[in-house]
Amino acid sequence: MNNSAEDKNSVQDGKQEQPSDGLSYTESLVSFWKEGSSISEHISKLQSERSGSFDVLEEGRSSIEEITSKFKAIIKKVTDPKEKASLLLDMNKIITKVKAKAYDSEFIRKRDKLAYVFFTLRLILGTYLLGRWPCYYPWFHVISALIMIPARFFYFRSLRYHYFLLDFCYWANLIIVLYLSVYRDNQILYNVALAFSTGPLLASVPIFNNAIVFHSLDKITSNFIHLSPSIALWSLRTDSCSANIEPLPFLDYYFYAVAFYSTWVIPYTLIVFKFTFERCKRKDNLTLYSWMMEDKESNYYNYGGKFGEKYRPLMFVSHHAIINILLLGVAYLALTHFYIHTAFIGVILLSSLWNAANYYIEFFSRKYVSDLEKLEALKAKLE
Secondary structure, three states, X not given: OOOOOOHHHHHHOOOOOEOOOOOOHHHHHHHHHOOOOOHHHHHHHHHHHOOOOOOOOOOOOOOHHHHHHHHHHHHOOOOOHHHHHHHXXXXXXXXXXXXXXXXXXXHHHHHHHHHHHHXXXXXXXXXXXHHHOHHHHHHHHHHXXXXXXXXXXXXXXXXXXXXXXXXXXXXXXHHHHHHHHOOOOOHHHHHHHHHHHHHHHHHHHHHOOOOOOOOOHHHHHHHHHHHHHHHHHHHHOOHHHOXXXXXXXXXXXXXXXXXXXXXXXXXXXXXXXXXXXXXXXXXXXXXXXXXXXXXXXXXXXXHHOOOOHHHHHHHHHHHHHHHHHHHHHHHHHHHHOHHHHHHHHHHHHHHHHHHHHHHHHHHHHHHHHHHHHHHHHHHXXXX
């Protein structure tokens, strides 16, 4: 399961979806700070060598004048000419980017209008294909996946959220794309693809408050990777495009579904909690685990620490495994009953639409306009 880059902020503000398209001034600085320049290494070194802390992104200290002042105060303590020159260069880069961001409000509006038009047209085309030529919808899904998921990688990479692409939903989408495009006659892969798409992926829509928000590539992508795979497999089961593949007996089906899940969960646990855990903390790379553990007042956080901090990662993985293995069992109902598969999609689609309505009415109308106004105010201040 996965959460989008926008979902994080909106879950915290109205329990809607993750970082939003609107960019507050401080958020803009944070994104610049994390873009991979050597400034973070300089600051880490200075913090370790000198007492006190240095945080140009602290609330109330985010004006260009104060960024400059803070840098200059640190530079005075540096004796190495090369390090001074490097700090000055980094300071100028950050200030240049902040100034550029101040002029982004008009660009954001145009970008979001274009995204709205594009994704609305995509919805119309997809709906037409489902009604007129359902056999072609799986290819429509495959092409969309090959465009939208790589686009998400580059977007997430710029935000240091790229470890989210190691999550189960992307592994599930890979299996489904392979089945739809290469192994269409493989009975085992058909059963596994349908298990993943109608179990864990569909359940992720209400769990992560995915919404059909047409102006947002990020939200549309989150909704796509969780909802569209099940629709693609559903289209193959229609009368005009029968898949002609029989469901496996339940025990065989469950064995293969859990086995394919295990081929993801074991490497994922090693990569995220053994090989890259300290690196992610050091570089502030967000993972599903670190995001889920941010709210220290939540029941999920308390559950994770039930046996102490040492076992918190194990509790996270075990909880993920238990929930998904149970969902794989429930998905067998959709595999063996076409109308139950249809009902599952219908309920989840309604959930997605309801989340979109809540987002636009309760969150977007306040947050989006507010952030654009802040960008425009900054622009006026700089002129």
